[in-house]
Amino acid sequence: MDALPFPKYLYEKAKTLNVKIVTLAFSGGNDEGYLNVSVESDDYDKNRDSLYVLESDIEKWAWEVYDYSGTGDGTDYGDDVIYDLVNSTVETQTWFMEPQYQDPEKNTMEIGE
Secondary structure, eight states: OOOOOOOHHHHHHHHHTTEEEEEEEEEESSSOOEEEEEEEETTTTTTHHHHHHHHHHHHHHHHHHOOOOOOSSSOOEEEEEEEETTTTEEEEEEEEOOOOOOOOOOOOOOOOO
16 A cells, blocks of 8 residues: 555644654455554643544545555455654555464264254
């Protein structure tokens, strides 16, 4: 997933709340996409209500600009976009889970009454 530019109005709001990191954690795999937005701030307890509003505003923006359907075969996967407001960098990473099977166990089949 390519990172899109972080909008100036959200950047300025985040900086006034001393936000250091904004993380967009997209996930999917079962034909529905999900997004968890989180922010890191040293003043989280002090600005909790304002930061909740900011997270909501970021989520609304992200759904408008990122195309994330979540379609798949039931195997979980996701993409994280991490905006570092202190160092002016953005990091992306993709993750996925795949089934891991153990050795099969064979037993005699019983027939009930």
